[in-house]
Amino acid sequence: MQRSMLDLWVGLFVIAGLAALVVLAFKVGNMSSTGAGETYSLQANFDNIGGLKPRAPVKSAGVVVGRVTRIEFNNDRFTAKVTLTINKAVQFPKDSTAAILTSGLLGEQYVGIDGGGDGEMFKAGDNIRLTQSAVVLEKLISQFMFDKAAQGQPNAQK
Amino acid sequence: MLHRLSSSVSALGAQVIDMVLRLGYATRFMLLTLRQSTTCLMRPSLIVRELYYTGTLSMVIILVSGLFVGMVLALQGYQTLVTYGSESVLGVLVALSLVRELGPVIAALLFASRAGSAMTAEIGLMKATEQLAAMEMMAVDPIARVVAPRFWAGLLSMPLLAALFSAMGIFGGYIVGVVLIGVDEGSFWSQMQSAVDVREDILNGVIKSVVFGIAITWIALFEGYDAPPTAEGVSGATTRTVVTSSLAVLGLDFILTSFMFRGV
Numbered sequence: 001m002q003r004s005m006l007d008l009w010v011g012l013f014v015i016a017g018l019a020a021l022v023v024l025a026f027k028v029g030n031m032s033s034t035g036a037g038e039t040y041s042l043q044a045n046f047d048n049i050g051g052l053k054p055r056a057p058v059k060s061a062g063v064v065v066g067r068v069t070r071i072e073f074n075n076d077r078f079t080a081k082v083t084l085t086i087n088k089a090v091q092f093p094k095d096s097t098a099a100i101l102t103s104g105l106l107g108e109q110y111v112g113i114d115g116g117g118d119g120e121m122f123k124a125g126d127n128i129r130l131t132q133s134a135v136v137l138e139k140l141i142s143q144f145m146f147d148k149a150a151q152g153q154p155n156a157q158k
Numbered sequence: 159m160l161h162r163l164s165s166s167v168s169a170l171g172a173q174v175i176d177m178v179l180r181l182g183y184a185t186r187f188m189l190l191t192l193r194q195s196t197t198c199l200m201r202p203s204l205i206v207r208e209l210y211y212t213g214t215l216s217m218v219i220i221l222v223s224g225l226f227v228g229m230v231l232a233l234q235g236y237q238t239l240v241t242y243g244s245e246s247v248l249g250v251l252v253a254l255s256l257v258r259e260l261g262p263v264i265a266a267l268l269f270a271s272r273a274g275s276a277m278t279a280e281i282g283l284m285k286a287t288e289q290l291a292a293m294e295m296m297a298v299d300p301i302a303r304v305v306a307p308r309f310w311a312g313l314l315s316m317p318l319l320a321a322l323f324s325a326m327g328i329f330g331g332y333i334v335g336v337v338l339i340g341v342d343e344g345s346f347w348s349q350m351q352s353a354v355d356v357r358e359d360i361l362n363g364v365i366k367s368v369v370f371g372i373a374i375t376w377i378a379l380f381e382g383y384d385a386p387p388t389a390e391g392v393s394g395a396t397t398r399t400v401v402t403s404s405l406a407v408l409g410l411d412f413i414l415t416s417f418m419f420r421g422v
Contacts, residue, residue, distance in 0.1 A: 006206065006207060006210050007206060009210055009214045010206050010209045010210050010213065010214055012214070013209065013210075013213045013214040013217055013315070013318065014209075014213075014318065016217065016318075016322060017213075017315075017317070017318025017319065017321055017322055018318070020318070020321040020322045020324070020325035020326075021317075021318075021321045021360075021364070023325050024257065024321060024324060024325055024328075024360050025356050025360060027347070027351075028253050028257065028324075028325075028328055028350055028351065028354050028360070029351065029354045029355060029356040029359065029360050055355060055358070057352065064352075
């Protein structure tokens, strides 16, 4: 085969391969959404994180504003210390609350942030003071059963 | 009786020693190839020629099989997911299984049988027809001139082929899932984008394919270089290339996967 034709075909192959990588990165992966760009991190302590995993989304009003980057056990307070990475463009007041919520009935868990009314905003590395743990199904059921039992007692005495 | 036992034990021992010897020779061969790579890295036209044979000519089989694998994945995945009413994560299923596993692994298996066997046969035949010896007579190092360019071409083309396979597979999954079955297009892409991580999934897939490329070309080149210079020797070496490199790919895949995706 001629030299120039060979170069042409190899060039086409390399271009196609690189194009496939770019397609994978931008169309399939999350290169275009969060992950790139300026971010800052916040911390939050939860009594129970349920099934929260690293890389889970952080949402506010349903919009993804960041990701969970690290989950550790805080041995001083026996809580879970969750590190959140938030988009630089998004700022939250100091009295905002973080809660662990579930998308759908069986969906993945994510961290939801409800903005507060404080004038001061969170700075990088701050701790979100007001948190709400994940709902544990067993606790919910036992609470419901105790409530029912407590309601049932006076009725029986009547 | 005792004599027969001792002779069979010594035959087994001889086999083990032979295997260790071959492995040592293969490692020395690999190091020699890396040391002699400067010549072909200074003259990229040598690598470009091999890229044509290993990469461009493998493109058609990679693209077609990628398309079909993606289509089958979407079809099978849909059947299972629809029973749980979660067919909207079909895109995630197709993309993750292709990018993490099937893309690098199947592309590597195809590469081993398409390009690896050709490499072994070519070098084995060059040896059998004493072309390598003739090169040495002309003071041209056959490792620098013949082996090293093929090694670098295999190493470069493997990740590109794996990426092509994955991209084509996802396109095939899109055709079956969205166009034919009618999964919602928006959730197909958006769920996929939120689940697939560039560094965690795509980059690890690329790393896998580079490792597979090194393993396959190493085995193929060594088998060719080490082949007995007969017709039977070359055919046996070609068979061994495909068998050994396929096993190496699957074994390495398990090891790499257990390192990369540890319960994230």
